[in-house]
Amino acid sequence: DGGITQSPKYLFRKEGQNVTLSCEQNLNHDAMYWYRQDPGQGLRLIYYSQIVNDFQKGDIAEGYSVSREKKESFPLTVTSAQKNPTAFYLCASSTQGALGYTFGSGTRLTVV
């Protein structure tokens, strides 16, 4: 079945540590996105990519980095520069022209 797989489901980060969240899709979608969701809030865009080897910053890119070396994969690294990383992270993909997204199941990141 086609879909988006995010891993891990839960992730714990120590202060000063970088962590990488995985996002893989087999939908043959061109565009991929990373969003952050804090309790009681909507989704805020971190980074997005419309084609391989190209990506753009979203509204809250500081402290995050991404790569898009393959069409299927769009990993997100939460760096030590992100001072408040505890949140629910959602990856999504869409075809060009975006008639709605397909979301992964999310990764819940907690700083310990």
Add this chain to the structure above:
Amino acid sequence: QKEVEQNSGPLSVPEGAIASLNCTYSDRGSQSFFWYRQYSGKSPELIMSIYSNGDKEDGRFTAQLNKASQYVSLLIRDSQPSDSATYLCAVTNDYKLSFGAGTTVTVRA
């Protein structure tokens, strides 16, 4: 001003009633509008999309769009306990979706 604003919740309705959710957006160039449902701890799922002015019905859900007023709404008829969730309004903005903060709906049995 936020790009997408939703009526503040939470919204509590009795089973069988109509739940009415509202959303306004700031970018007059937006072309596509979506409603997502999100259960606690889960990812959003698309329930309605609407692209032209007027009403669009799908089962118990009706989306209404008024581009002149920059307003989109969602009606849930015959509300069921399984409709208890947070509903997110989303609007396209340069090939990206901008989301509202969501309205939490609780359907009382």
